[in-house]
Amino acid sequence: MTKTPSSASPSLYEDKRIISMPVRYLINIVAIAVFMLIGNLIISEGIINRTYTTILLQVGVYIILAVSLNISTGYLGQLPLGHAGFMAVGAYVGALAWKAMPHGLGYMIIGLIVAGIAAGIVGIIIGIPALRLRGDYLAILTLGFGEIIRIIIINLPDITGGTPGLLNIPKYSNFNVIFIFVILTCYIIHTMMKSRHGRAILSIRENEIAAEACGINTTYYKVMAFSVSAALAGVAGCLYGGLQGSLFPSAFGFMDSINILVMVVLGGMGSMIGSVLAASVLTALPAMLQFLASYRMVIYSVLLILVMIFKPSGLMGTYDFSLTGLIEKAIIKIRGGSKNNAKEGQANE
Amino acid sequence: MLFFSQLINGLQLGSIYALVALGYSMVYGIILLLNFAHGDIIMVGGYIALLAITAGLPTYIAVPLSIIGCILLACIIDKVAYSPLRKAPRISLLITAIGVSLLLQNLAQLIFSAKSQPFPSSVVIPKGSVNIGGFAISYTALVTLVVAVVSMLLLTWLVQKSKMGKAMRAVSEDMGAAQLMGISVNSTISFTFAVGSALAGIGAILYCCRYPQVSPTMGSLLGLKAFVAAVLGGIGSIPGAMLGGFAIGLCEVLVTSLGGSAWTDAVVFAILIVVLLIKPTGFMGKAMSEKV
Numbered sequence: 001m002t003k004t005p006s007s008a009s010p011s012l013y014e015d016k017r018i019i020s021m022p023v024r025y026l027i028n029i030v031a032i033a034v035f036m037l038i039g040n041l042i043i044s045e046g047i048i049n050r051t052y053t054t055i056l057l058q059v060g061v062y063i064i065l066a067v068s069l070n071i072s073t074g075y076l077g078q079l080p081l082g083h084a085g086f087m088a089v090g091a092y093v094g095a096l097a098w099k100a101m102p103h104g105l106g107y108m109i110i111g112l113i114v115a116g117i118a119a120g121i122v123g124i125i126i127g128i129p130a131l132r133l134r135g136d137y138l139a140i141l142t143l144g145f146g147e148i149i150r151i152i153i154i155n156l157p158d159i160t161g162g163t164p165g166l167l168n169i170p171k172y173s174n175f176n177v178i179f180i181f182v183i184l185t186c187y188i189i190h191t192m193m194k195s196r197h198g199r200a201i202l203s204i205r206e207n208e209i210a211a212e213a214c215g216i217n218t219t220y221y222k223v224m225a226f227s228v229s230a231a232l233a234g235v236a237g238c239l240y241g242g243l244q245g246s247l248f249p250s251a252f253g254f255m256d257s258i259n260i261l262v263m264v265v266l267g268g269m270g271s272m273i274g275s276v277l278a279a280s281v282l283t284a285l286p287a288m289l290q291f292l293a294s295y296r297m298v299i300y301s302v303l304l305i306l307v308m309i310f311k312p313s314g315l316m317g318t319y320d321f322s323l324t325g326l327i328e329k330a331i332i333k334i335r336g337g338s339k340n341n342a343k344e345g346q347a348n349e
Numbered sequence: 350m351l352f353f354s355q356l357i358n359g360l361q362l363g364s365i366y367a368l369v370a371l372g373y374s375m376v377y378g379i380i381l382l383l384n385f386a387h388g389d390i391i392m393v394g395g396y397i398a399l400l401a402i403t404a405g406l407p408t409y410i411a412v413p414l415s416i417i418g419c420i421l422l423a424c425i426i427d428k429v430a431y432s433p434l435r436k437a438p439r440i441s442l443l444i445t446a447i448g449v450s451l452l453l454q455n456l457a458q459l460i461f462s463a464k465s466q467p468f469p470s471s472v473v474i475p476k477g478s479v480n481i482g483g484f485a486i487s488y489t490a491l492v493t494l495v496v497a498v499v500s501m502l503l504l505t506w507l508v509q510k511s512k513m514g515k516a517m518r519a520v521s522e523d524m525g526a527a528q529l530m531g532i533s534v535n536s537t538i539s540f541t542f543a544v545g546s547a548l549a550g551i552g553a554i555l556y557c558c559r560y561p562q563v564s565p566t567m568g569s570l571l572g573l574k575a576f577v578a579a580v581l582g583g584i585g586s587i588p589g590a591m592l593g594g595f596a597i598g599l600c601e602v603l604v605t606s607l608g609g610s611a612w613t614d615a616v617v618f619a620i621l622i623v624v625l626l627i628k629p630t631g632f633m634g635k636a637m638s639e640k641v
Contacts, residue, residue, distance in 0.1 A: 079440060129622075133629050136383055140580050141625055144618035151615040254573065258447055265444045297455040304448035305430055312437035 018331060024324040031323055032183055039175055053175070054243075055287045059280045060178035061240045064185045066263040066279035067272055068232035073261065074270035075193060076225045077205030078131070079139040082146025083233055083260045088153060088252035089122050090115035090234025092160055095169040095241040108172045112181075112238050119234020122149075123227035131222040146257055153249045165248040166241075173242035181239060185232050186272060192228065201225045205270075266307060268314030273321035278314075353484050355606050356599075361490040361559065363598020364497030368552035369575035370582065370590040371504065372545030378521045378585035379541045381439060385446040386426060388572015389453035390546050394419045394553030395563040396461060399468055408473050416550035423546035427539050450569075457565035465564030468557040493555045500551055501591055507544065508587060517541055521585070574601075577621050583634025592632055596620075 019027070043053050069083045094115030101107040130141045153160045160166055192198050200221045203211040212218050241247050263282050267274030282300075289296040307315065369391060376384045397418040401411035430449050434442045474492050478485040508514035516537045519527040528534050556571060557563060574597060582593025597617055604616045624631065 073440075079443075129626050133625060136377075136381075136584070137580070137625060137629060139383070140577070141622055144577070144621050148615050148618050148622075151612065155611050155615075255569075262444060262447065265440055269440070294455070294459050298452065298459060301448045301451035301455060305445055305452065308437075308441045308445040308448065309430065309433045312434060312441035 018328055019324055027324050027327065036176070036179055039179060043175055051287075055284055057173060057175065057178050057243050058287075059283045060182050061173075061236050061243060062260070062263065062279040062283045063182050063276050064236035064239070065233055065260045066267070066275040067185055067189060068229045068236065069260050070264050070270065070272065070275045071189060071192075071201075071229040071232075072226050073264050074268075074275075075198070075201050075205060076222060078222070078226070079135065079261075080130075080142040080226070080229075081139045081254070081257050081261065082126070082142035082144075082149075083229075084252040084254075084256035085142075085146030085149040086119045086123060086230040086233040087237035087240065087256075088149055088249070089237065090119040090231075091237030091241040091247050091252070092153060092166065093118040093234070094238025095166055095247055096159070098170050098172065098242070099168070103170060108170075108177070108242075111172075112235055115238035116231040116235040119237065120227045120231030122234075123230025124223060127223040127226035127230070131219065131226060143254060143257070146252075147254060150249050150252050153252070160249075161247070163249060165246050167246045169241050169245050169247065171242055171245050173239045178239055178243070181235060185235070186276075188228075188232070189272065197221065197224065262304065266304070266314055268316035268318060270318045271314070271316040271320050273319070274314055274316030277316065351606075355602055357484075357486055357490050357494075359599035359602035360595065361493045361598070362602060363595035364494055365552050365555050365559065365571075365594075366575045366578045366598050367591045367594025368497055368500060368548045368555070369571060370579040370594045371501075371587060372549045372552075373576050373579040374582070374584055374587060374590040375517075375541050375545045377579070379517065379538055380431075380435070380442075382431070382442050382446060383576070384545075385443070385572070386449040386453060387545070387549060388568035388570075388575070389450045389457075390419050390423055390426075390568070391549050391553040391556065391571060392457060392563070392565060392568035393422055393453060394550040395468065395557050395567060396457065398473075398554050398557065399466065399563050402469055402472055412473065412554055415554060416547050419546040419550035419553070420543045423542040423549075424539050427542045432535065432538075454565050454569070461563075461565065463565060465562045465567070468561040468563050470558040470561040473554060474558050489558050493559070496551060496555065500548060504544070504548070504587065513537070513540055574617065577617060581621055581624055581631055583631030586631070586633040586635070589631055589633030596632075 039056075042048055043056075048056070065083065065087060069080070072078050072080050094111045097111040097114045098108070101111065126142065126145045130138050130145070133141060154163055156162070157164075193201070200211070200216045201224075203214070203216060204218050204221060208218055259282075263278040264275050266282070267276070267278030286296055286300060289299070292299065369387070372387050372390075373384060376382055376387070394415045398411055398415040401414050402408070406414070426449055430445050431442065434445060470489070474489050476488065478487045479491060480486075506514075508517060516527070516532045517540065519530065519532055520534055520537045524534055527537075552575075556567075575594065578593035578597040579590045580593070581596060582589030582591070584590075597620075600620060601613050601617060604610070604613045609616070
């Protein structure tokens with residue numbers, strides 16, 4: 001998605017659209033359907049047990065969180081440290097809405113939408129003052145807001161249950177729901193970043209002053225990106241509540257925001273596949289490494305430091321994955337080898 | 350009377366925050382890094398002091414030992430984890446700092462277990478109080494205030510008058526130009542880390558005397574508050590860090606004494622947000638103009 005101009009040479013660009021757009025969509029939809037079928041099969045056939053199923057669902061929630069934080073970190077180029085705060089807003093609003101409404105698929109979706117809107121509104125409220133500041137000050141301000149949200153949740157026990165937690169949340173989040181929302185999130189972000197708005201956001205990351213000089217309303221786009229990121233985090237929080245069945249303020253602390261940021265940076269800022277992979281690995285690995293007991297966090301932190309020292313741009317850099325792109329490359333390689341040789345021959349003459 | 354004792358209480362807490370905040374501020378001023386591992390260096394200092402005292406070493410050896418331990422640790426962290434990333438994007442450096450912080454916390458948990466251990470504060474500073482003009486001030490508060498003020502004066506002298514301080518100021522102003530003038534940038538940065546963590550070591554012991562226990566996670570909240578103090582005062586500014594520390598300490602004590610102890614942290618962060626919105630660089634920070 002964020003191809004730098006240098007990486008896409010003109011000849012490659014010409015060859016890019018050998019698969020027409022409707023076919024591309026079809027390929028992607030088929031791939032998603034196959035994935036979903038496989039996921040359903042391995043869960044219903046009991047190939048993976050309950051523990052691993054829960055880990056798989058958690059991976060889904062963290063993918064949404066990481067990908068949504070990637071909007072404001074990777075694409076907008078800011079450094080927010082309060083993502084868990086938005087997640088908390090969505091989780092609590094969604095859970096309370098679910099508890100207030102009767103059971104049903106429609107009500108579930110209403111709850112998720114309400115959660116997303118609530119987190120998005122909080123995102124706008126926080127974003128307008130925060131985005132006036134630059135760099136590290138923005139980081140600290142969002143950190144402060146995130147902590148304040150958590151303290152408010154602790155200190156309103158009548159509504160949120162306080163420290164003992166909010167219990168008996170309807171467990172809506174099964175594999176299909178989470179899977180669909182992961183795909184939906186990635187799709188929304190992908191299309192947003194391919195649009196005019198996405199390019200405006202990228203231009204702010206590259207050079208804010210130049211973007212402003214080109215007539216881009218930087219404040220508007222910054223707040224927009226920030227609140228979309230917050231709204232998606234709210235949806236993820238709501239799914240998290242539906243997965244756990246209970247919510248505790250301690251799950252939305254400062255370290256949890258950091259944890260999501262680590263996923264984004266480790267995967268490569270501005271790379272969606274990087275965020276997805278890092279979120280999967282970093283969520284699944286600690287759960288799988290239970291047998292290492294207290295050594296596992298030590299190993300985790302050492303790995304984190306080593307990756308940053310040896311690959312500061314993250315594991316994936318800014319590379320982004322495209323299934324149809326891969327297929328196209330394969331086609332070009334198979335049938336285009338002779339054509340390219342002929343072109344080079346002409347150039348040499 | 351109550352007001353006076355609360356004032357002393359706030360100043361005591363504030364001076365600990367100020368000492369820790371100075372470390373954040375100095376490191377930020379020189380390499381623009383929010384050093385999340387700073388809070389955990391304090392924790393290590395606390396454990397070294399605890400071990401030294403339980404091993405039977407006298408205070409006048411145990412305290413310097415813990416400070417030297419902090420300095421060595423910070424220099425090792427700088428050499429191993431931060432210096433390979435001098436040219437890397439700043440966010441990578443930040444994540445590395447978070448990694449170091451997690452590593453220290455988990456190592457401490459592995460070695461000393463997650464439980465907090467009591468700190469023999471009365472060995473370091475005897476219990477009791479001194480009467481000044483009818484007001485009772487505990488020895489702990491008195492020693493904390495005096496030590497903090499003396500260290501700050503020493504630091505101001507070091508930065509303003511000594512040759513190394515001049516180098517520090519030059520590197521923070523313009524790293525490239527400082528290098529051209531023959532200043533060794535790397536050793537200056539290491540020296541900054543060393544000074545910052547020496548202050549953290551002092552802060553660690555004073556903190557352990559006030560709240561007499563040591564635990565692997567004690568550094569994270571203290572670090573966060575001190576960090577807020579540094580930002581409030583204007584990050585990168587030394588007098589700002591002192592001012593911010595005292596402001597946070599006093600305000601925390603004030604909110605607690607008014608009965609809002611559950612909201613203390615929220616009020617601290619709310620003040621931070623309001624100050625940043627009114628004056629985005631903090632009390633004493635320099636406004637940096639953007640080059641086009």
